[in-house]
Amino acid sequence: MIPAFVTIIAASLLLALFSKRGHAHQGAKEFFTASGQFGAVLFFFLSVGETYSVTSMLGFPGGVYAKGGDFITWFFGYILLAAPVLYCVGPVIWRAGVLYGAATIPDFFRSHFDSRALELVMAGSAILLLVPVGTTQFMGLKIVLASLGLPVAPVVLLALAGGMAFLYVIIAGLRASAFVAILKDVLMLSAILLVSGVAIAHWHIDGGQAGGGQVGGAAALAASAQAGSDHKGLVFALSTMVLQAAGFAMIPQTWAFLFSARDPGAIRRAQVVSPLYLLLFPLLMCVAYFARFHGLQPPQPDFVFITTAQALLPEWVVGVVLATITLSGLVLLSSVCLAISPLVTRNIVSGLTEAGQRRWAKVVTALYILLSIIGTEVSGKFIVTLNNIFYFGIAQSLPAFFAALFLPRVRASAVILGMAAGYATAFWIYLAAVDVGGLNAGLVGLVLNTAVMLTAAALHPRRQAATLLTRLRAAPSLPSHD
Known part of the structure; x- marks a missing residue:
């Protein structure tokens, strides 16, 4: 098992080194966004790496x-x-990035609203919201690495995993993450198909040996569906679904991926294909229900995929599966590092040279990985709470983006007031467990955010401004269609 695991991880490192070929001397935008050179294939694998971790x-x-x-x-x-x-x-967003020469979300808002204060607010809030994302990945990696059965302290294994993510970043920046994402996706598809296929093939045999496992499983499934179908639960699921789907476009690393695309057509072609990945999730459901109906007892629910693989597959294949899950975490971790580091080196700290941005980005990456590992070890419950508020926090920049698109009279101060109201409302509802009929706290905050921003804009409108769409139409060098 260990040789197979190490072979896959080593192959990913070689692929990261290969990605640097022809790009040995990277500027800051090349490092953070690959200077908009990714075609549809590389962009697709990179963006999928963010979604399926x-x-x-x-x-x-x-x-x-x-x-x-x-x-x-x-x-x-x-x-x-x-x-x-x-x-x-x-x-x-891609065209706006070209228009303003942006590499981050705060770059865009600073340029469009001509506001250093808004740039700092956007950067600071994004950094705070991204802090728990790395720890969440390390929590998953801790489960995987523990399954290797090595006589090594978990924190040492996490440090080694963090070192791999750091190497991806310093070798070739976002380009390395994209190339490793290709290997990760090929292995992920293979692992899910293999584990689910073997589980389905063994379903009747093992279910019969367990003494009527299929009948008991059907009853358990019906009970779980009924238990999860209460009104407030459904309202929360639907409101969260809408909030997160819209908020996904405001995640800092999503903007970095979009800026890495060669043209708008690459982005659209990738989005047409990406929903096909959802076909994997019914297979993952089969794995979960196989374990539930056939007496497999994972130490905790998140172990269920690994527990099923260990029960059904040869040891060396389990090593490949564990390496695949590890890569899925490391790809996202490296992309988050490449999103958070320019927020510090370009937006919080201004005036750094290209070389300075790259150099200090590596320092920020190392500190972020270190803090994420520490968070995994000392404050799991707190980090889970922070992770739960990630999406309803990140979505609070949506009104500002649509104001840039359609509302020329909105000032940066109105955007900041709206965001403050949205954050305060969402955090208060969530932390105080206020009953809002099952609605996601972030959606309630988003409504108040929009109302405050529009009210402030009406009372004190901006003068002599144009919408983003107007500015894009006035820039004939930008592609207006695919």
Whole structure:
């Protein structure tokens, strides 16, 4: 098992080194966004790497195993809706990036609203919201690495995993993440097809040996679906689905991926194909229900995919599966590092040279990985809480983006007031467990955010400004169609 695991991880490192060929001398934008050189294939694998990470391979079957109905509605719904959102909005963001020479979300808002204060607010809030994402990936990696059975302290294994993510970043920046994502996706598809296929092939045999496992399983499935179908649970699932699908377009690493595309057509072609990945999730559901109906007892729900693989596959194949899950976490971790580091080196700290941005980005990456590992070891419950508020926090920049698109009279101060109201409302509802009829706290905050921004804009409108769409139409050198 260990040789197979090490071979896959070593292959990913070689692929990262290969990605640097012909790009040995990278500027800051090349490092952070590949200077907009990715065609549809590389862009597709990179963007999919963000969506389908360690939480997909472990968290989704674990959620199905433990929670059933509403969890499935939410997970499928938001990923399916995110594709058409990015299909429509992604090309506009790409063109805005070219127009303003932007490499991050705060770059765009600073340029459009001509506001250093708004740049700092956008960068600071994005950094705070991204802090728990790395820890969440390390929580998943901790489960995987523990399954290797090595006589090594978990924190040492996490440090080695963090070192791999750091190497991806310093070798070739976003380009390395994209190339490793190709290997990760090929292995992920193979691993899910293999584990689910073997589980389905063994379903009747093992179910019969367990003494009527299929009948008991059907009853358990019906019970779980009924338990998860209460009104508030469904309202929460649907409101969360809408919020996260829209908020997905505002994630900092999503903008970095969009800026890496060669043209708007690459973005649209990738979004047309990406929903096909949802075909993998019924297979992951089969794995979860196989374990549930056939007496497999994972130590906790998130172990269910690994537990099933260990029960059905040869040891060396399990090593490949574990390496695949590890890569899925490392690809996302490296992309988050490449999203958070320019927020610090370009937006929080201004005036750094190209070389300075790259050099300090590596320092920020190392610190982020270190803090993420520490968070995994000391404050799991707190990090889970922070991770839960990620999407309803990140979505609070949506009104500002649509104001840039359509409302020329909105000032940066109105955007900041709206975001402050949205954050405060969403956090208060979530942390105080206020009953809002099952609605996601972030959606309530988003409504108030929009109302405050529009009110402030009406009372104190901006003068002599143009919408983003007007500015894009006035830039004939930008592609206006695919």
